[in-house]
Amino acid sequence: MTEPTGRRERKKAQTRQSLADAALKLFLERGYDQVGVKDVADVADVSVTTLFKHFSGKEALVFDQDDDLEAALVAAVRDRTPGQSIPQALREHILLKQTQFAVHATDPRFTDFTRLVQETPALRDYAHRMWTRHEAALTRAIAEAVGAPEDDVSCAALARFALEARSLILRHAEPRQAADEAFALLEHGWAASHPGN
Amino acid sequence: MTEPTGRRERKKAQTRQSLADAALKLFLERGYDQVGVKDVADVADVSVTTLFKHFSGKEALVFDQDDDLEAALVAAVRDRTPGQSIPQALREHILLKQTQFAVHATDPRFTDFTRLVQETPALRDYAHRMWTRHEAALTRAIAEAVGAPEDDVSCAALARFALEARSLILRHAEPRQAADEAFALLEHGWAASHPGN
DNA sequence: TGTGAAAGTTTAGTCGTTGCGCTTATTTAG
DNA sequence: CTAAATAAGCGCAACGACTAAACTTTCACA
Numbered sequence: 001m002t003e004p005t006g007r008r009e010r011k012k013a014q015t016r017q018s019l020a021d022a023a024l025k026l027f028l029e030r031g032y033d034q035v036g037v038k039d040v041a042d043v044a045d046v047s048v049t050t051l052f053k054h055f056s057g058k059e060a061l062v063f064d065q066d067d068d069l070e071a072a073l074v075a076a077v078r079d080r081t082p083g084q085s086i087p088q089a090l091r092e093h094i095l096l097k098q099t100q101f102a103v104h105a106t107d108p109r110f111t112d113f114t115r116l117v118q119e120t121p122a123l124r125d126y127a128h129r130m131w132t133r134h135e136a137a138l139t140r141a142i143a144e145a146v147g148a149p150e151d152d153v154s155c156a157a158l159a160r161f162a163l164e165a166r167s168l169i170l171r172h173a174e175p176r177q178a179a180d181e182a183f184a185l186l187e188h189g190w191a192a193s194h195p196g197n
Numbered sequence: 198m199t200e201p202t203g204r205r206e207r208k209k210a211q212t213r214q215s216l217a218d219a220a221l222k223l224f225l226e227r228g229y230d231q232v233g234v235k236d237v238a239d240v241a242d243v244s245v246t247t248l249f250k251h252f253s254g255k256e257a258l259v260f261d262q263d264d265d266l267e268a269a270l271v272a273a274v275r276d277r278t279p280g281q282s283i284p285q286a287l288r289e290h291i292l293l294k295q296t297q298f299a300v301h302a303t304d305p306r307f308t309d310f311t312r313l314v315q316e317t318p319a320l321r322d323y324a325h326r327m328w329t330r331h332e333a334a335l336t337r338a339i340a341e342a343v344g345a346p347e348d349d350v351s352c353a354a355l356a357r358f359a360l361e362a363r364s365l366i367l368r369h370a371e372p373r374q375a376a377d378e379a380f381a382l383l384e385h386g387w388a389a390s391h392p393g394n
Numbered sequence: 395t396g397t398g399a400a401a402g403t404t405t406a407g408t409c410g411t412t413g414c415g416c417t418t419a420t421t422t423a424g
Numbered sequence: 425c426t427a428a429a430t431a432a433g434c435g436c437a438a439c440g441a442c443t444a445a446a447c448t449t450t451c452a453c454a
Contacts, residue, residue, distance in 0.1 A: 008451055012401070037441060047403055052442065153378035157365055161358045161382070168354055181350035185358070189386030205420050209432070234410060244434050249411065 016054045018044040023061035028112055032120040059126035062117070070134040072097075074141040086142055086197055087190050090162040091183040098166075098175055118171065132163050146197050154193055161186055213251045215241040220258035225309055229317040256323035259314070267331040269294075271338040283339055283394055284387050287359040288380040295372055315368065329360050343394050351390055358383055 005013075022043035026035045037058050041051045055061050073093065080089035117123045138159040143152050165182045172178035190197070202210075219240035223232045234255050238248045252258050270290065277286035298307070314320045335356040340349050362379045369375035387394070 006452065008400075011451090015401080036439090048441090049404085049443080050402055053401075058441070153365065153369065153375045154382060157362065157379040157382050160361055160365060164357055164361050165354065168350065168357060172350065178350045182354040184390055185351060185354050185383065185386035187386070188389035189382035189384070192385035193381055203421070205431075208419090212432085233408090245410090246412085246435080247433050250432080255410065 015044070015046060015050070019046065019051055019054055020061060020064075024113070027062065027116055027120075032116065032123060059122055062113070062123065063127065063130065066130075070137050073134055073138050077138070077141045077145055085187060085190065086145060086194075087158065087162065087183050087186040091165075091179050091187075094162070094166055094169065095175060095179050098169065128167060131166060132160075135159050135163055138163065146194055154190075158186060158190060212241065212243055212247065216243065216248055216251055217258060217261075221310065224259065224313055224317075229313065229320060256319055259310070259320065260324065260327065263327075267334050270331055270335050274335070274338045274342055282384060282387065283342060283391075284355065284359065284380050284383040288362075288376050288384075291359070291363055291366065292372060292376050295366065325364060328363060329357075332356050332360055335360065343391055351387075355383060355387060 019040060023035075023040045026039055026043060037051060038048055040061065041048045044051070051061075076089050076093035077086055080086065084092075117127055135156075139156045140150055142148075142159055143150050143155040146155070148155050162183075165179070165186075168182050169175050169178045216237060220232075220237045223236055223240060234248060235245055237258065238245045241248070248258075273286050273290035274283055277283065281289075314324055332353075336353045337347055339345075339356055340347050340352040343352070345352050359380075362376070362383075365379050366372050366375045
């Protein structure tokens, strides 16, 4: 079970890993815009076309694909502890995801990586896109949780605002406090129109 | 005063207009991605180099630059009618801007243009970027209006959420109703932490 | 063992975008 | 009125991200 794959898939995974490693290394050394996609391919010792068979674009090189991110988001709303409001559940979920990463804060590579992403427009935008990708799913989950129609505007607004709150929190030194302040707006506003959720 | 410019500036404005017209025409006919920047330049009868001297990129071809958009946003907060809350003022401002455009709703070109922008990812993203460009300025304006520190998180959150609300409103058939529902969240939440603003 | 799918390569190309050196037209100053 | 300064516009060559096509190698599996 530890090695369920054949030699072929292992080699493929290895190539992918080589590319990701090379990319991160070069981007941290020289900066994202100062590194060409060819440079990455050269260091990983593959052709440029191969690089694009593994990654959808230059920005994707530094992000591990979280496939079940959407499911976790929906579950955070659906399976929230009774008595907890939806904004509270979302705040907790986002903070949890954040502190999961922050566990590695001792690793200097982690803080460097974060700085790289936040200081590179292309990467910042890409990360934001990947995160807000699931707005529609979250909107549906919220609407279902409160028995509202699927296209209810206040549900869509809560979903959008909660997802947007993440980058507000991310750029602050005190994530917990920032989350509390940003979500206070949503909690009070939500309670006013959807009491008990 | 009606003609304060020389022949030079007039010609420049004319080529710029030719480019914008050609771009909109071609984009509407064939779709944004099916039109190359060279096609636009050819129809406008200028070189590609000249096109990029007038517009910062392909997406900018279809947007008139609103230079005082930021000032208007800040003014909407600073000069709001007494007794009106900041979220209310922002909602009105956004709705006003929207209906200013909607005046041209009789013009079939307007609805076509809107569809083009909303259905083309590159244009949708660009428009969103141009709009959210002024988040920092809006945050400062709000903070100043309530006497909070410049980097207050709840002010930043209100600014971000209010700006994000626009695209929520934009894609809905009933802008007024959508704005009311989306901003209800912000008004109640804001009132709870900043009573009287 | 051999066959076919999948990884990888090479080559050539598209498309947006920029830099360079040049011509041409307009403005400004002498 | 003329000459120098200014700016628009041009063609061309290039760069970087990305794709298509045709081909070779390698491994899994029947």
